[in-house]
Amino acid sequence: MKKWLAGLFGFLVVALAVAQILAREKTSAGGGSHEALFWEKAEGGKVKCLLCPRLCVLPEGQFGVCRARKNVGGVLKSMVYGQVVSANVDPIEKKPFYHVLPGTKAFSIATTGCNLRCLFCQNWQISQVFPHDLSSTPMTPDAVVGAAVKSGSRSIAFTYNEPVIFYEYMLDVAQLARKQGLKTVVVSSGYINPEPLRKLLKHIDAFKVDFKGYDEEFYLQVVGGTLDPVLESMKVIRQEGVWLEVVNLMVPGKNDSEKQIRELVRWVRRNLGDETPLQFSRFYPIYKLQNLPPTPEETLLKARQMARQEGLKYVYTGNIADREGATTYAPKSGEAVIERQGYFVTANRLNKGVTPGGERIPGIWE
Numbered sequence: 001m002k003k004w005l006a007g008l009f010g011f012l013v014v015a016l017a018v019a020q021i022l023a024r025e026k027t028s029a030g031g032g033s034h035e036a037l038f039w040e041k042a043e044g045g046k047v048k049c050l051l052c053p054r055l056c057v058l059p060e061g062q063f064g065v066c067r068a069r070k071n072v073g074g075v076l077k078s079m080v081y082g083q084v085v086s087a088n089v090d091p092i093e094k095k096p097f098y099h100v101l102p103g104t105k106a107f108s109i110a111t112t113g114c115n116l117r118c119l120f121c122q123n124w125q126i127s128q129v130f131p132h133d134l135s136s137t138p139m140t141p142d143a144v145v146g147a148a149v150k151s152g153s154r155s156i157a158f159t160y161n162e163p164v165i166f167y168e169y170m171l172d173v174a175q176l177a178r179k180q181g182l183k184t185v186v187v188s189s190g191y192i193n194p195e196p197l198r199k200l201l202k203h204i205d206a207f208k209v210d211f212k213g214y215d216e217e218f219y220l221q222v223v224g225g226t227l228d229p230v231l232e233s234m235k236v237i238r239q240e241g242v243w244l245e246v247v248n249l250m251v252p253g254k255n256d257s258e259k260q261i262r263e264l265v266r267w268v269r270r271n272l273g274d275e276t277p278l279q280f281s282r283f284y285p286i287y288k289l290q291n292l293p294p295t296p297e298e299t300l301l302k303a304r305q306m307a308r309q310e311g312l313k314y315v316y317t318g319n320i321a322d323r324e325g326a327t328t329y330a331p332k333s334g335e336a337v338i339e340r341q342g343y344f345v346t347a348n349r350l351n352k353g354v355t356p357g358g359e360r361i362p363g364i365w366e
């Protein structure tokens, strides 16, 4: 059997086991009700949340924009702590991380809620609802880490919905995970304030930011947020020395002009460095943008070419069949060192991050 087919079969077996655990423990209880971090009291029994740039001020009984945090009796509570609505064992390439433990499994969890409103959200069924709208599986941090170890995963991924909004849960799981020798990886839009981000990063090995576009108007109109906090977050991640990869989903006619791509690429190179992996990912019509076509393949190929011409060393394409765009090349020799097919690694010629020709490729390799 081909190596990647065997890998796929392995993932299916483990996924089935995880689905069985979740099905057994599913409850209709919504809400973890765990006191939140990063908030302060405001006038008249209100509370002010300091976790993300929205800085919601909430009267008694009200949820924040994220639908995950709520004023309960003058105290800000996370209503999603430990309430898992999705748990899967995924290839880490699916996150996508291309420079983190290639070919390994990532135990991936999500709750409900999000602090953004992307019109192209791929997980809107869980991100745009309240905790009481969906049944969930209560999982303590211990249970998550135990399940991750049992599944043979090398990492825990906080993903699918926006992990920033289950901050306290993520923090507790991440601390335990590291004690068990697991890596911790976050897949996020980066819409978080610097202080909580710095605290979180002490327990995180790798961060993937969905950089929606270097375009304030796009953030306002299509994402439902603002650009500057995301730029700041990426700089903070870099400053704190946590491994960072960036993905840009290219939405036709919205964020895929030559100007927008060039500005994004130049910002990444200038502020994050030319060794930052950047992936251009294909959009498919979904949620509130079903009227748009999928991203033309030429757009993705052109964006990758432009980013390479601008000096980025590790540029990928995603969600399309593009052998070159799925391969990691050593920048000096040009040798292909990691090859992928879909979410599976078909060849890995690195030895502890070093190519056969002696070049060191940045990332987390063991």
Ligand code: SF4
Pocket (backbone or CB within 6 Å): 049, 050, 051, 052, 053, 054, 055, 056, 063, 064, 065, 066, 067, 068, 069, 115, 165
């Ligand atoms: S995390 Fe939620 S409650 Fe807090 S400021 Fe952001 S959207 Fe508002």
